Each structure stands twice: as C-alpha cells, then as structure tokens.
Amino acid sequence: MSRTAILASCAKMPEGDGDDQAVPAALDDLGFTVRWAPWDDRDVDFADADVVVLRATWDYPDRRAEFLDWCESVPALYNPAAVARWNTDKSYLVELQNAGLLVVPTTLVEPGEQIQWPRASFVVKPSVGVGSRGAARFGADAAGAGEHLRTLHADGRTALVQPYQSSVDTQGEISLTYFGGIYSHAFTKAAMLGSDVDPSGLYLAERMSAAVPAPEVRALAEDAMDTACSLLGILRAELLYARADIVRGEDGHPLLLELELVEPTLGFRHADAGAPLRFASAVRQQLA
Structure with missing residues (x-):
C-alpha cells in the first residue's frame, strides 16, 4: 500500500539544504510517495498526507504564531505540534x-527587563530563532551587549544569556x-x-x-x-x-x-x- 509523505520546508529553501538528499529514496523503498513542500503553501493539502515531516521550516522565527497554528492543523505531523510549541522557544x-x-547555564531576559552581565565572555541570542541568527558573543566588559539586547527587545523578542564555552x-x-x-x-x-x-x-x-x-x-x-x-x-x-x-x-x-x-x-x-x-x-x- 502506497502512502504519501511530505517533507515540510520553507519558500526560500523548498528542498532544504541538501542534507536530506538520501531520505526520499529511503522512504520510497518502504512504500512512500514523497514530495517536498513549503509549510505555508496554500495549494498543498497537508492534512491529507499520511505523514508530514518537519524538515526545513527555517523561516518560522518571524512568524511563530502562524507556524504553530499550521502545525496544529496537520493531523499526521512529526514531530507533533505540542513538541513544536515547546521546542521552538529556547526557554x-x-x-x-x-x-x-546539565545545561549551559541559561538566563531569560524578557522585553523591558534588565540583567547584570556575566563577568566573563557570554552569548546573547533570541529565545526564538534558528541557525544562530541573532546570536552574538561579548567579552567580560560587556561592550555592545546592552545595544544588542535592546535591539532584540525592540523586536519583541525574549533574549537568552549564556556564558560562552571556550x-x-x-x-x-x-x-x-x-x-x-x-x-x-x-x-x-x-x-x-x-x-x-x-x-x-x-x-x-x-x-x-x-x-x-x-x-x-x-x-x-x-x-x-x-x-x-x-x-x-x-x-x-x-x-x-x-x-x-x-x-x-x-x-x-x-x-x-x-x-x-x-x-x-x-x-x-x-x-x-x-x-x-x-x-x-x-x-x-x-x-x-
């Protein structure tokens, strides 16, 4: 019995970054008909697929609420919508x-909040983001860290502060x-x-x-x-x-x-x- 599988991506990278190149053939061998599709493509009926796999949906940080609503609308989503909701925010x-x-020590800084900067090198990054976008490293003098934090907060983003691991x-x-x-x-x-x-x-x-x-x-x-x-x-x-x-x-x-x-x-x-x-x-x- 043939089953349909959709590998969900985004419009800028409709077939991912090439890392999954061997996956469609492996699924085909097990009876799946496989295609790629951007998650926000309104011409694709994701709800009708036997399985929808989140693979390259890398534009969601600026549209997280819309993305999570879409996740909730897909019955056979992997990983499931509840996992996506929890894991797309690094809190x-x-x-x-x-x-x-044992986690790299992590402090959340909500918009409007202040923080006493660490006394050694540290990283500031948005709590919702992919691929290290918006992440920046600062020295013990914290020069520029306040400006970076204000930029994240101005966009309504919560920030994570972590000591840099040398x-x-x-x-x-x-x-x-x-x-x-x-x-x-x-x-x-x-x-x-x-x-x-x-x-x-x-x-x-x-x-x-x-x-x-x-x-x-x-x-x-x-x-x-x-x-x-x-x-x-x-x-x-x-x-x-x-x-x-x-x-x-x-x-x-x-x-x-x-x-x-x-x-x-x-x-x-x-x-x-x-x-x-x-x-x-x-x-x-x-x-x-």
Whole structure:
C-alpha cells in the first residue's frame, strides 16, 4: 500500500539544504510517495498526507504564531505540534535546567527587563530563532551587549544569556542524532558566531564532520531525551527525530547547548549509509 509523505520546508529553501538528499529514496523503498513542500503553501493539502515531516521550516522565527497554528492543523505531523510549541522557544532550556539536567547555564531576559552581565565572555541570542541568527558573543566588559539586547527587545523578542564555552573554539560542539528515540549517529559542528551567512539568509553556514561521542557525552544526550520526554508527557519512541547539541564546560564536563526537536539538520551527509534507512524505518514506526 502506497502512502504519501511530505517533507515540510520553507519558500526560500523548498528542498532544504541538501542534507536530506538520501531520505526520499529511503522512504520510497518502504512504500512512500514523497514530495517536498513549503509549510505555508496554500495549494498543498497537508492534512491529507499520511505523514508530514518537519524538515526545513527555517523561516518560522518571524512568524511563530502562524507556524504553530499550521502545525496544529496537520493531523499526521512529526514531530507533533505540542513538541513544536515547546521546542521552538529556547526557554525550554530553563525547564531542563530546573529539572536538574546539565545545561549551559541559561538566563531569560524578557522585553523591558534588565540583567547584570556575566563577568566573563557570554552569548546573547533570541529565545526564538534558528541557525544562530541573532546570536552574538561579548567579552567580560560587556561592550555592545546592552545595544544588542535592546535591539532584540525592540523586536519583541525574549533574549537568552549564556556564558560562552571556550571549548567551542577548539572542539566545536557535538550533535547526537536520534530516530524514534534510538541513537543513530553523531557529528561535530564548528563555532558559528560570525557573519558566514548562507545565501538563503536563514542561518549561518556550518562546518561539520562525522564524530564518535565519548561515553559521558552520550549519557548526557540520553538524559536530555529522557528529561524532555518526561516534561512533555510522551515516550521517547514518539519522537521521530531529535538532535542533542553538546559542548564541554570550562571544567571539561559536557553540557547541553540545545535539544532540537523541530527542524534540525540531522547530519545525514556525515553519517553512514544506513542512517537514511533508519530514519525511514522510524517514520514507519510512527504510523504503526
């Protein structure tokens, strides 16, 4: 029996960034008819598809309310709308932090609020955003930080303030990818705080390579998955995909930087050939 699968994208990148190139064929092998479509394309009946997978919906930060309304309208959305609502605002990091998870220390600064800046290098970024857009690093003197915060607040954005983890300069961050709650593969990403913007204008370009996570890194990623699912009231198997981004703290211990559950690049280009097959199998699992 043939099933229809739509990979949801955005108008500026209707077929994503190329990382998912092998996914349609893997789904086709399992009986899916696959197409890409921007999430806001009114000519596409997303509700009629057997499965709609959030893949490259990277223009939602400026239209989050509209995007979440659309998510609610799609019955067979993966990951589901409730997950999208929780995970598209990085304030979820504070929830994970309060639950005892080892997270890069995160402080929320709502519009109109002030903050006493950290005494060491730190990062300020919007709580709703993708691809490091709007993220900026500041030194211990905090020069320019106030202006950046005012700019974010002027747009009605809540800001996140986090101490900068210097290990990113030498080790980057490591991303662990899960399908159906089960570990698949990992890859490293170099620091992206800069001006190397993708031609689409949607995100900063990333430099990636395959990686094997250390045991303590993988353990933290597993803890992040379990904690998030507990907060969401779901089983890990109910997440079609997840990506845990982890850095080393100043003491060398791993810290969660982000847990991406909505539209992350999943690193297929830096994984073994079986990764797209595992992903396709996880799609079938969601429908079982």
